[in-house]
Structure formats: C-alpha cells, structure tokens
C-alpha cells in the first residue's frame with residue numbers, strides 16, 4: 250500500500266473505504282471484506298451511526314489494530330460533550346483513532362476543535378482533521394488553532410477539484426481527503442468518455458481511473474461501497490500511472506461544480522441533530 254506522509258510525520262494509506270450511508274450490517278461487512286483484501290484505511294463518523302459495526306468489522310477481519318488507520322468524526326451536537334471522544338472510542342472498541350475530525354463548522358465548533366486537540370495531546374487521536382471547513386471557516390480556524398490539522402475532508406472529484414482551498418492547504422502541509430470521490434456514484438461522471446478511453450488503455454474501469462487521478466493529485470481517497478467487486482476494484486488502482494498529459498486532459502473536465510450544496514440553515518439543523526447511536 251502507498252502512503253502519504255502527514256505534517257506530523259505519520260503515514261496514511263492513500264486509498265481507504267468510506268462508510269457513509271452504509272447500514273450497520275453493510276458497514277460491518279464492507280469493513281471486514283476490505284481489510285481482508287488489503288485495505289488499511291477506514292473512514293466513519295458519529296453521524297453515520299455505524300461505529301459499533303465498523304469496530305466489529307475490524308475485529309472479525311483478523312487484521313491487527315496497529316496496522317489499521319482508523320478515521321472518525323465528532324458530530325456538532327457532541328462538540329460540548331466532555332466525554333465525546335471517550336464515547337466514540339468505546340463505540341469503535343478501540344483505545345485510540347488514527348484520525349479524528351470535527352465533521353461540520355456548525356454549533357460550537359471551536360469547542361469541538363479544542364476537544365480534538367486535547368485528544369491529540371493525550372494520544373487518543375494520532376492525527377486530527379477538519380471536515381467541510383472551506384472558505385471563511387478555515388480562515389477563522391487558522392487564527393485559532395493551537396495544533397495545525399493533518400487533514401481536511403471535503404467534496405472533491407474531477408468536476409470539483411478544490412483549487413482555491415488547496416492554496417491554503419499547501420501553506421500548512423494539510424492533506425486533502427476527498428469525499429464523493431466518484432460523485433457519490435454519479436453515472437455521468439463515471440461514464441465520461443475520457444475515463445472510458447483511459448480505462449481501455451490501462452485495462453481498468455472508469456471508476457478506477459478517477460480514483461487513480463485522486464491519488465496522483467495528492468488526495469487520499471475513500472470511496473464508499475457495499476459491493477465486494479467494487480471494493481476490490483477500488484483498491485486495485487496503484488499498478489499504473491496516468492501521464493502528465495492525461496492528468497492535464499482530466500483537468501479540463503473541472504467545472505468548479507459541487508454535487509452537494511450546504512446552506513447556513515442546514516448548519517443550524519446539523520448543530521441541533523443528535524445521532525441515534527447504535528445501542529450494541
């Protein structure tokens with residue numbers, strides 16, 4: 250597995266599996282199968298309400314905890330809960346996570362950031378991150394952080410490459426982890442003729458070409474899937490390299506267009522919503 254080196258010298262695998270919108274049963278199954286076939290990075294969140302199942306998938310895979318890079322996220326309604334980190338670890342069934350994000354710039358997000366900084370100092374999180382902190386949010390946080398985050402997790406794919414944000418990230422060596430790397434499965438992105446043609450050239454699917462593009466952009470990529478064939482394909486992207494010319498062709502697809510448009514009203518709703526955590 251290829252790794253990227255983070256700004257605190259920790260290594261993180263360049264490809265992992267995401268678990269957004271996976272039911273507990275699907276999350277457990279996908280995580281177990283992914284680990285058995287060689288994945289070493291898993292991304293979940295309080296809000297996905299599948300952390301216990303992810304923890305079970307890890308245990309039943311037989312892969313040692315220390316070989317796995319486990320990422321999760323505190324939800325805004327947890328930012329002021331002094332036990333949020335401990336409770337998250339308990340649900341996952343681990344003593345530490347490798348990456349702990351605050352999920353949204355909603356509610357008292359500075360309290361959330363202070364919690365993850367504390368978890369970092371205490372060794373409960375080996376790296377920390379911010380999710381969806383684009384524009385004014387990262388600008389404000391930049392003036393307040395005591396520990397520079399290792400990651401930002403944001404929407405990124407060939408139609409939306411986060412050009413502006415990357416200027417700030419480069420200043421601090423913050424790595425970008427792409428969400429919606431396959432446009433949340435959007436057929437029009439996956440069937441772009443350029444990806445179909447490149448797939449034929451390299452003996453890969455269009456989705457594999459897109460995921461390879463992410464890694465060559467320097468992004469860490471966490472495609473979500475409950476389909477074992479897709480999970481296998483999504484890991485099998487590191488045995489070919491797109492040329493500079495092909496990367497330039499893909500760059501012409503950038504429309505600076507997101508799939509997901511968050512509003513300020515949604516941020517207020519996010520802060521009020523409490524995940525109904527799995528009981529066991």
Ligand SMILES: NC(=O)c1ccc[n+]([C@@H]2O[C@H](COP(=O)([O-])OP(=O)(O)OC[C@H]3O[C@@H](n4cnc5c(N)ncnc54)[C@H](OP(=O)(O)O)[C@@H]3O)[C@@H](O)[C@H]2O)c1
Pocket residue numbers: 266267268269270292293352380381402403427428429430431432433434435439454456457471472473474475476479480482483
């Ligand atoms: N921080 C945030 O706010 C945030 C927001 C969204 C997502 N995320 C994270 O990012 C991860 C990825 O995002 P996502 O799962 O929403 O979207 P995605 O990875 O872009 O797309 C997932 C969709 O693509 C399909 N798919 C996966 N592999 C495929 C392949 N090889 N060929 C064809 N189709 C394929 C999946 O269906 P099958 O199940 O049939 O394979 C699923 O419908 C999430 O799981 C989550 O961990 C974070």
